[in-house]
Amino acid sequence: MKKFMTLGAVAAFAMTIASGAAMAAEGTLTIVTSFPKDLTAVFKDAFEKKNPGLTVEVLNKKTSAGIKFIQETTANNTSDLFWASAPDAFEVLKGDGLLAKYTPKAEGIPDKVGAFPINDPDGYYMGFAASGYGIMWNTRYTKAKKLPVAKEWADLKDPIYHGHVGMSSPSRSGTTHLTVETVLQGMGWDAGWAEWKEIAGNFKTVTERSFGVPDGVNSGQFGYGIVIDFFGLSSMGSGFPVDFVYPEVTTLVPANVGIVKGAPNQTAAEEFVEFLLSPEGQELLLDPKIRRLPVNPKTYAKAPEGFPNPFKDKSIGAAVKFDLDLSKNRYNVVNALFDVMVTYRMDDLVAAVKAIQEADAALKGKSNPAAAALVAEARALVAKVPVDEATAGKKEFAAIFKKSRKKASDQVEGRQAEVEQEWDTMVKANYAKAKELAEKAKSML
């Protein structure tokens, strides 16, 4: 049976070359994806309609679980395509030699969106949509709590948002990782972390899934969420009372598709990639339940009013020139730092920031240099990062967080748990001290 199908595929392939027309893919196409059913079902239906002999099997897994699945099943691969947002997930697979090279034939797609190349320069994966990061909020919530609209990251530091903000952890969500990294690159290492920690001081929660953030905003558990654009746009499209905005410091990153090496149905996989990039496939992205930014600029002519257009509106994603190599080198270090400083120590951090906010409020309009100095010291303690930028980017240091011993003779110095324990001790002490200083400052006023 399998052999028969291969034969059919070869015949179909030969026919296409001969006629130059769109070929009809057959058999089964297995796609491993992190995308929600709302997106995959639309493409599955359209692609099956176009290829009557073909069944599309969609395997929905979290990005990390999808990577694990492909890694673990590589000896007897059953997957044809990997389809997900975060470019770094594709980098992992590419690094393991699990993706096949492919050059798409589709026309009209530029090299870059924002400052980011759309396709992998080495040809292992292709961008089919773009995504930026921003802030979404629940309009009922903000009205009830009388909150102003926050449009920039810095706005979220305002004490008025205390306990109203939600975000996922970068170690849990590839897209959140890019958001964190974008601000770190846009503002610099120390200022960037200080910014994140002051925002985190207003957190209501750090969610486990990246979808937990739009879910929390949609249902009104918290008012503001830091999300990738399509979470906000598709929530609006589904009728929730929410709104979304791109802050100035954001980056546009392509969502990707890649053919798995040794795909059982290579022809159908290639066909699907072409379909995604075709004008027809690009237009499907505008569906109100999907709402991703197409990579073909022409498609925007059909977009609804108010739909962001990164090719026309140069302000989206232009402020940061995202450095993918820099991000890759310190990927795990940034995740571990965020978890140690924010996720696992959220209560301590929130208490310290709250104390500083209260001292600030008490200080307003008064002149008390001693108290002001204490508050400044407290703020510096909260902001302090246990690792400087140079160390974080060093290969040997990053290796502690990525045990990629390929051979038994490979050696890596240091253990992640040991390093994290050191960070945790320092961070916890700093937060406690900061809280104490801020409270002391307040009592002086």
Added chain:
Amino acid sequence: MSLQLTSVQRGPAVVGLLIALFLIMFLVVPVGQVIFVAFQDPGTGEATIINFVDFFRNSLFRESFFNSFYVAAMSVVVASLIAMPLSYFTTRFNFGGTVLIQTLGIIPLIMPPFVGAVAMQLLFGANGSVNLLLDEYFGFTIPFMEGLNGVIFVESIHYFPFILINLSAALSNIDRSMEESAQNLGASGLRLFRRIVFPLAMPGYVAGAALVFIKVFDDLGTPLLLNVNTMLAPQAYLRVSSIGISDPMGYVISVILVAFSLLSLWVSMRALKGKDYATVQKGGGGLMKRDLRPWEKVGCYAVVVLILVLVLSPHLGLLLLSFGTIWSYAVLPDAYTFEHYITVFSTATQYITNTLLYAGLAALIDVILATAIAYVVWRTDLVGRKWLDYGATAALAVPGVVIGIGYLRTFHSVNVPLIDEPLATWWVIIVIAMTIRRLPYALRSCVAAIQQVSVMLEEAAENLGATKARTVWRIVIPLMSGGILAGFVTSFATAAVELSATIMLVARETDAPLAYGIYEFMQSAAGRGPGAALGVIAVLFVGLGTYASHLIIERGKKAREPKSIVAEET
């Protein structure tokens, strides 16, 4: 002890060996493959215990350990408070709706944790229905869902059925003559309960409480969805499943979870040791049921209704969500629609049939294995028999994601003959994963049941000439039937909503079970309604199955019961 087996031992020995083989193949080896990492130096790959030293040096982990212990212990207390009145009223008194209450009392188990958390947040969250109403009319809110207390609240509501089911089975197994003797000697009321009824029901209660403790101790879903990170299971999961982090700490925590669960199980066994709970007279078993006076009836119903409303609130939330259009920062949804159900029935019926098949098969295999293990452990003196119990129970403490990864790693190169497909991608592997994950539930019920069956009954049968096999088949298994059914129901209901292991193992959408389908829907803004509708359908199906099995067992009991016993007023 001689290794020579007597002819009586031979049968159980073969059975025991087969089970051991099954456990080694589908639990020890795959999990061992993963846990191996815990004892490996991350830098050099050499065997080491340095990772465990790191664990106990780390203040975050010590804190997590303490939090997990505290939450598990408190959940047992709260779950007992919920379960005890329900099981006592329904087994002790004649009043309508006993079967309904027993069934509704099991419903909380049938809900994937992430779905329950969504519904609970909408009702009890900081801006959920209850708090919005409280805030509007009284100007204050209650943090039901915040921090460790939130976890205890949700866990108790979710897991109290373990105590309810096992305690009810034990209560209805108590020999009526014990109670009568005590009454003849002048005991009544609370004293009767405290000195006779409760001690005799102890095995059932301890079995349930131990399950609750261990389950809460290593439960992932609830703390994760309430975003409480400083507990052991979330720490393990977050570390095992993040991309790129090959940090061994996740595996170390898994090992510690397994070890601690076994320890608490051992403690619960010690607590029962040296006490004999078996009673001889069966058939007319169960507490004397008496009629309630009218005002007592009102009181009982009030308590029962109050408890049921509380424990069924997540389902109420889910029902509203499945019919609601948009529900956002409001006491109730904006409007109602059937659309979500239409979506589900037009696109997602295969999830339902798959789940019934998988969970049914898994629960069936579970009770067969559990009955066999219980018999081998408690009725034979084979060497190492206790290890069967420990081994099967250890599955309780292994995070589902670890089993999933272990199976992929171990069985991907194993081709199934005839269908020519790797075992790891064949749907049967999902059934096996469910079987292994739920075996401990069935086992605890069956062990509690066999502890209540007196050996004397078997000896009597054998003295009358019955063979060992016939004795087991005609005497032991019928007398254990209540416990076996309890085991089947808990295994089936919880396997039906299993996600963490299956999500790793689903290789084709057509093979996917319900929880996977709900998870898939719930990953997008527009999917919340259809996901909830699918959840409601799951609850209905499994609830109906539970109700049906209760009817069957009640009928069986009635058939065996002497007709003339009339409950007296005490």
